[in-house]
Amino acid sequence: MFECRNLVKRFGETVALDGTSFSIPEGRLTVLIGPSGCGKSTTLRILNRLIEPDGGEVLYRGRPLSSYDPVELRRSMGYVIQHIGLFPHWTVERNICTVPRLLGWPPERQRARALELLELVGLPPDEYARKMPHQLSGGEAQRVGVARALAADPPVILMDEPFGAADPLTRSRLQEEFLAIQRRLRKTVVFVTHDMGEAIRLGDRIILMREGRVVREAATEDLVRSG
Ligand code: ADP
Ligand code: ADP
8 A cells, every 4th residue: 555665754953764664555454663753653644745755755556645636645544643633612523524524525424424433433423423522531532533534434544642642441442442443444554653562452564663764564473473
C-alpha cells in the first residue's frame, strides 16, 4: 500500500528522519515503534501529506504520493491521535460524520452511519449520539475518535498513540476492541506506539525505528520468536 524510500525530514537543526525506508502492506496492521523523538509521528504525517519530506519518496498504491490531491488523500485516510480533538460544540453524531458531511452524504445516510459506528465501537447509539464531547470519559472519546476515523470507510487508518492517554485498564479494553474491529474490517492500519506490549498485541508487522531510521522490520511472530 505504501512504499517509503530514503525519507529525510529536517526541522531546523533537528534531523527527524534520516533515510527511512519501509513498506506497509495492504489489509494489515503495521506498528511503528521506537523511543520518543525517533520520527514516528513525522513519518505518519508524511503518509497523509500533512507535511512533506525534504528527501526520498513515498509510493501509495504504486503512484507517487505527491501526485495525489492532499485534501482528497486525507479524506481517504482516517487519522486518530492521542488527544482526539473532537469539536466541542458538536454532538458525538456530528463529530463522527465530519468526513461524510464534507463528502456531501445525504443526512439520513450520515445518521445511519453514525449509529452503526457507535454500535461497532461499543457505545449504545441511543445513549451516545446526542451527547456532547465534554460528557464523555477519555476512553469513550477515543472510541468516538475511532468511529470518526472509520466514518467514510477509508482504506487506510493512521493511528498515533491513540490509546496513550488512557489508564491501563481502559487502554487494554480499547486495544481489545480495536483488534476485534480490525479483524472484521481488515483496514490498512499504521499504528504508532512506544509500548512494545501494545505493538506485539496489535501488530501483524512491526517496524522498529531509532533516530530517524528503520533498524528492523519483521512479522510480529518472527520478532517475538527471535527476541
Ligand atoms: P516521535 O513521534 O517518534 O516521538 P517525532 O516524529 O514527533 O518523533 O519527532 C522527531 C523529531 O523531530 C523530534 O526531535 C521532534 O522534536 C522533532 N519535530 C517533530 N515535529 C517538529 C516540528 N514541527 N518542528 C520542530 N521539530 C519537530
Ligand atoms: P507526538 O508525541 O505524537 O510526536 P508531539 O507532541 O511531538 O507529538 O508533536 C505535536 C505537534 O508539535 C506536532 O504538530 C509537531 O509537528 C510539533 N512539534 C513536535 N516537536 C516539536 C518541536 N521540537 N518544535 C516545534 N514543534 C514541534
